[in-house]
Amino acid sequence: GENVEQHPSTLSVQEGDSAVIKCTYSDSASNYFPWYKQELGKRPQLIIDIRSNVGEKKDQRIAVTLNKTAKHFSLHITETQPEDSAVYFCAARGSTLGRLYFGRGTQLTVWP
């Protein structure tokens, strides 16, 4: 099955700085890579996703890049704000039943 690794597990940045979270996956057949933001005690919220036929996608301060050859994808948040503080999960959709394989999560803290 698919194996998704996520780094770092914690990330602290100053307000206004950029934050980068990286994930790798093992199954070359995986074709969909979403990123979720989860605040404490709440549901994961989809913030951006990318499909395997695209190398980069951007939505305002958030961008995701995908390198299929190296089997890694990254989340980039620019001009971070304190409200960006949360746990971020990457995921890869494997070839089985459409299920998602999640990384372990990154606790992002943005200091004012």
Place this chain on the structure above:
Amino acid sequence: GAVVSQHPSRVICKSGTSVKIECRSLDFQATTMFWYRQFPKQSLMLMATSNEGSKATYEQGVEKDKFLINHASLTLSTLTVTSAHPEDSSFYICSASPIAGGGNEQFFGPGTRLTVL
């Protein structure tokens, strides 16, 4: 947008009792729904994949007789934790993929906090 609801949001029960959690897609139909369990400061762990009209597919290590899943319609899946014990206390979250979206995006319910005394 696609909305998924869960009920109840929070439940406290005595050890040995059964608890049913409902997951509903409110504005879309979903052939497949997923049930996850999340312990504090950990990632989402997939328990089972729920398919409308057929048996659920359970992940390795998840007891199908303990975690009963019924996907009665294209908008409703239920998870019943039978004979709950304190170690079953966790945050249970469902997700669903709209049929119309080709099954890519998954939208999560708000979760159910289960506490077993």
